[in-house]
Each structure stands twice: as structure tokens, then as C-alpha cells.
């Protein structure tokens with residue numbers, strides 16, 4: 001489990017799930033993240049590829065790879 005280089009992941013570290021509005025850190029991915037269950041159309045990436053940018057866009061931390069959910 002690690003970064004994915006295919007579209008729509010494009011090798012990014014932080015991946016948002018538009019459906020759950022959670023962000024995942026693929027460099028710290030766990031099987032509980034269930035990244036492969038996220039539909040491609042729900043995957044979003046960030047520019048810049050940072051947790052701060054994900055927070056700015058309203059995403060909450062994934063409980064397993066990041067923790068400290070803000071909800």
C-alpha cells in the first residue's frame with residue numbers, strides 16, 4: 001500500500017474522498033483506509049499536495065493514516 005501512479009491519484013501523497021470528505025496520507029496508508037474502495041470520481045488531489053491545503057478545502061483527517069479527526 002503506497003502512492004498510486006495511475007489517474008486520478010497521479011502519485012500524490014494526499015488523496016481526498018469527496019464522498020466522505022476525508023483526506024488520506026498515502027505515505028502512511030493503512031488497510032483501514034480502504035483507498036481502493038474509493039470510486040475514481042470521488043478521488044481528489046490537492047495543489048499544493050499538503051494536508052493544510054486539504055483542510056482549507058474542508059476535508060477532515062482520515063482516522064487511520066492521519067488521526068486527530070477535527071469533527
Ligand SMILES: [Zn+2]
Nearest residue numbers: 024033062065
Ligand atoms: Zn487513511
